[in-house]
Amino acid sequence: MKLRGSIALVTGSNRGLGKALVSALLDAGAAKVYAAARDPRKVVSTDPRIVPLALDTSKPEQIAAAARGAGDVTLLVNNAGVASAANVLTASQAALEADFATNVYGTLAVIRRFVPVLERATAGATIVNVLSLASLGSFPALGGYSASKAAAYSITQALRGELRGKLIDVLAVLPGPIDTDMVRDLPMPKTSPVDVARGVLAGVERGEEEIFPDPMAVEMGALWNRSHKEYERAFASF
């Protein structure tokens, strides 16, 4: 899709990758960006094209209000996410459910409400789901999170099938570690959110169904294409 002139909505846009995506969309010529956040007062809006929007993806009434208030969206970026659950054998049930609540059910709830909005875009529309390399193979140290991101990837594939014949593309973003609050305490090489956001938008412009937006993701994406088993083994020690 062409980003110039697009009208985007980014969930979880007050910090981390979401904030970088809003800036990158403005740089790419978006006409308007709904910067959705649980607390929209935390959205920094120096550009008149930014429209802060209250959106907690666990609150159906807020999602409905957002779909009414942002009825001109052509690009929906489901970025909001959490990483609560660590190893699957020891993570609490509450932590496992928290990851699924936001990363799977919250994302799906937003999509369900916004599909009728996106259908109105006569020149076509795009849904971008920010997933993870963990969607394609588990990081055992974040096994619960990985399971939720794998489920979100499966839902992304289901949506492609369900929306076939409509002018709505459904793209999966599969980043490696990003230098944000989410993995602040994990000692590993990370890509800056600014660079990842640029990589995401380059993939959106090219209409790639699987976007690997940073150097580690590109390398791991090539491995995944070569051998799913080798990919699984590469992450087994994480």
Ligand SMILES: NC(=O)c1ccc[n+]([C@@H]2O[C@H](COP(=O)([O-])OP(=O)(O)OC[C@H]3O[C@@H](n4cnc5c(N)ncnc54)[C@H](OP(=O)(O)O)[C@@H]3O)[C@@H](O)[C@H]2O)c1
């Ligand atoms: N960081 C990484 O290494 C990495 C790697 C691959 C993929 N990702 C994915 O990238 C996306 C962005 O993550 P990040 O690294 O930027 O994390 P982050 O810095 O922790 O930011 C997470 C964002 O999601 C929002 N959020 C959480 N639950 C929400 C809810 N119920 N409703 C609305 N917003 C909610 C947060 O809002 P509050 O400020 O209100 O909490 C925050 O804006 C996530 O989907 C994550 O899984 C991250």
